[in-house]
Amino acid sequence: MAIRAAVAGASGYAGGEVLRLLLGHPEVRIGALTANSNAGQRLGALQPHLPQLADRVLEPTGAGTLAGHDVVFLALPHGQSAAVADELGDDVLVIDCGADFRLKDAGAWERFYGTAHAGTWPYGLPELPGARKALGGTRRIAVPGCYPTAVSLALFPAYAASLAEPEAVIVAASGTSGAGKAAKTHLLGSEVMGSMSPYGVGGGHRHTPEMAQNLSAVAGEPVTVSFTPTLAPMPRGILATCSAKARPGVTAQGVRAAYEKAFQDEPFVRLLPEGQWPATAHVNGSNAVNVQVALDEAAGRIVAVSAIDNLTKGTAGGAVQSMNIALGLPEELGLPYTGVAP
């Protein structure tokens, strides 16, 4: 029997990507599509790349329109998910693509988001130690942020194997879709093409405590994160360059072995052959994560790089992968693993 899924926030980039993936999922039937300011419009005018849904009309987001589904994906601005989820009932699988339920530390939430903490849901990054188990059978999923997905997967094997000092330095480049579909001058094509620029420098980006939470949990001790996101002239993709000081005695072979072990059974994470480095184009439109790692002996640092598609594995793909686990479906069902390249 088909799973009936609704998508709240269907006119944005995250919602559009959820729909793209659900259209390819053999067990899902797409139900209500809702939006806020775009309610009443045809989806074909807003998401012209989804022709199968072109004649669907967006309904207003609310418990009334979202009720009656097995799964509800929320792709809403921060702060709106709790109220919607409360009304949907405990037997509906609610998958929040927003940040509201990602952090465990209420103080960190309040410092970075400036509002009261809504709570914590099972975290939709199955590759993290313990995460897959927590997702089995759950009816609430907090989808990770796109940067924390890329960064956590690049670095957790080093911390799981106690190879790295607990101070991570991360510089990541993201495609512009990570900034959303709201019209802003600094996101115009004229501004972003041909340009690289950082933002949220110095510890201000909201994904920072989420990365620290993930890495600290794996390390078993607090890991500080220096995180600098940069905007790259491409629509999609995140390249995360992550490093930390190697603990004494760490060898290149030891690093390689730790990463091989961490990813050996993962369906979507590929540790590339030695010497081959990730590129975002190779995972474009795919749920794949490409990872490579090296030990810089002169600088004494482990350097790990990951590439993901911020909208697929970084948002909608991670959401569907977690949905599959929660519903007892094969984890890879309906998820693209090939990239659209060149």
Place this chain on the structure above:
Amino acid sequence: MAIRAAVAGASGYAGGEVLRLLLGHPEVRIGALTANSNAGQRLGALQPHLPQLADRVLEPTGAGTLAGHDVVFLALPHGQSAAVADELGDDVLVIDCGADFRLKDAGAWERFYGTAHAGTWPYGLPELPGARKALGGTRRIAVPGCYPTAVSLALFPAYAASLAEPEAVIVAASGTSGAGKAAKTHLLGSEVMGSMSPYGVGGGHRHTPEMAQNLSAVAGEPVTVSFTPTLAPMPRGILATCSAKARPGVTAQGVRAAYEKAFQDEPFVRLLPEGQWPATAHVNGSNAVNVQVALDEAAGRIVAVSAIDNLTKGTAGGAVQSMNIALGLPEELGLPYTGVAP
């Protein structure tokens, strides 16, 4: 029982796209992968976006490696297909992504390609009048050129309904993958990013006689084609802007009706709602063709615009769609219809 398919020229862009689509095709099992200069290499080093095939090793192209398959896709330089096809036998479905068997007029072939004409195979553009029938059960398919695919679909309804004078003017922009994967200075990223440039201006592009052939067949009279291709700063996509003088008495409603009729049962061609125009990003990675048409009353011209992905519908998707027809499978089987956007 699975169809066993081989791909000759698996290291290039066309071959890579055929493989991407075959990986998503439920009835196909991928057999031999061959190349010329890249034979002996792992596919993972050449097509890193196809992780499922990363450990496959490319074999040399030849009858020996290609024998024993139900379908053989040829993505070879011009002039090499005939010899390979001859050795494969008549019961193997040979699908040539190259130009060798597209043209019926040996004189046009010789003028534009400078070699002896190899012959003509059923033409893999099912949407053209009569083409779908010719593909049924065939064991030889000539996949159309990427530009002729976009242009023929944009203009044939006007000629089928006798709305347009037989002089078509076409300017098309193509992503750089249309120029192939051979390393050339003028195709470097440094050269193409931020730049639009024409090439083959004045009637010299080899796709010109193919467009004329298609449009003339539909019109029932010779149609001349003025074709200017331009290179656009994007990896994929063709936007074809096509126009012709409207015949006396032609109305906007008449034009719209002709296009609606032409595409009403087509699974991959979408005549967009009035006022909405195609964009290549919306069909990125998809076999869809987006078309719109207008009558410019002041200039007296019908203007039709189509957008395709040059590698998907323009090459590999058209090939797989035609394969499905030839083998009696559902025409849409395994073909993406959603675009990867933004």
Place this chain on the structure above:
Amino acid sequence: MAIRAAVAGASGYAGGEVLRLLLGHPEVRIGALTANSNAGQRLGALQPHLPQLADRVLEPTGAGTLAGHDVVFLALPHGQSAAVADELGDDVLVIDCGADFRLKDAGAWERFYGTAHAGTWPYGLPELPGARKALGGTRRIAVPGCYPTAVSLALFPAYAASLAEPEAVIVAASGTSGAGKAAKTHLLGSEVMGSMSPYGVGGGHRHTPEMAQNLSAVAGEPVTVSFTPTLAPMPRGILATCSAKARPGVTAQGVRAAYEKAFQDEPFVRLLPEGQWPATAHVNGSNAVNVQVALDEAAGRIVAVSAIDNLTKGTAGGAVQSMNIALGLPEELGLPYTGVAP
């Protein structure tokens, strides 16, 4: 003695480019910088590429702030120039980068712009026959539209030499800066990168009557224009592909000779050597216009292609070039002729 110049609309793309050029002009001193909604802001926050002016504060646009200058550049929304110009007095050189005073035909103006016609000023495209003379000593200049600049320069030699039938077909690709700096969803980097799309198809673009006006004047008879603009994934540049049926007896040599004659004394227009075609990157940031032309004998059409930088020669460069003429300065003074490439 320095010329004192003010710029109204200094926070937009056209105004920013005027300032970039004036900073390099040895005879100009930059006076007031004005804006509407951005008045009160530091220019450094809005035009970070102009460090010399970073600490200037934008004043509100009006006769009060613009008075007391020798030259006033207007980079304002359509419809606002007449009132400002009236207040500035007849001895001030007013250079309107907007459309208000470009068209001679009040009916065409009203059809395309929907408002009352403000009048006609000398037209700032010195390369057109007669235009340079009309600019000498004038105190009012209508800077041409960016597309009409590219198109008129590509085609007028053919009409001046009576080589072409009076029906021009034009498809042009523009960088996104041509659409301005206002935040709109369809101009987001996420939407435009990797995408080509047309707009204003079927005769609706406001630059159409301006092209027809220019070509008709040269031809000595009405020339109809079929114009399709397309948006290209690059910040700057216009590539205009223009064609018209060749008159009987026209030869390739005759076409070449007409273009050589038309441009032989032009400081900024380059007819490229035969076989070399324009690319927008080569005129990036430059006032140069690169042109090439061919006769397609099979299709019977003259095909001319031009490349300009839409913000430089297409707007601000054309404005400064015309200013130089009006003020009796050397025409090339302060204008870049090299492109910033790659």
Place this chain on the structure above:
Amino acid sequence: MAIRAAVAGASGYAGGEVLRLLLGHPEVRIGALTANSNAGQRLGALQPHLPQLADRVLEPTGAGTLAGHDVVFLALPHGQSAAVADELGDDVLVIDCGADFRLKDAGAWERFYGTAHAGTWPYGLPELPGARKALGGTRRIAVPGCYPTAVSLALFPAYAASLAEPEAVIVAASGTSGAGKAAKTHLLGSEVMGSMSPYGVGGGHRHTPEMAQNLSAVAGEPVTVSFTPTLAPMPRGILATCSAKARPGVTAQGVRAAYEKAFQDEPFVRLLPEGQWPATAHVNGSNAVNVQVALDEAAGRIVAVSAIDNLTKGTAGGAVQSMNIALGLPEELGLPYTGVAP
């Protein structure tokens, strides 16, 4: 009297940029242009953005063609500069855009370049402590690498003021022109557009010891450098994100003050107003360096970001700036300070 300058390697990107700048330099007359494999070709076919030089024919590189000039710019592959310089004589100003004479440590040279060390010339980064003085009157200049230019300027103030621990972590994104004009598959537009990828990860990039040399000299103690370069989908520009642990007691105000002091008299380096971050587009085509710095108190790190144009300040602009100093001309003469943006 004009300075007569020759450019060896005039067909590549570095040579082309030297020529672009020299064309705008009021004291320089361009003499011989030489190349290796491209000797005999018209420059117009190779550098179409330099129309003033289009009809110049490239001569073979050698002492014969380069003799008789006041200044010779070398834009040659590594290892060729010493022989050319030796033949030119001590009174000719030889400016090497290559790496041969940058490093002082012969062992580091041999480890990273694999050849015998040629020597050390005065280093063409005038902003470094002591460098300007060493350039005055010299007849040999080693132009810094593009990455070391961006990185050294971002970090040296922190080390000059003893604010940072001697372990720098750097991730930099470069436009593709940094990889040169030789045709390579991985640099094709189809490969680089829409993609970010790292290379030389783990300490292997040849610019690493040059950065360490510069920072160590300023710090007065050995500074280790962890450097990861990434290739960004843009033709030009470097964004360098650099960080190091703050020494105990360092404050945000102290960091700001150190940077203000370091750059207060620099003509080309701009410490942006607090809260404004660099973007490569803003220095496109310009010799400007935009820098910003922050103290991440939670992570305990100083984070500095710089943006340059890799071909201008990163290569040719740095070369001309150093030439001006060596010849006693005003340091800013002929150098662009505005960026070409958007």
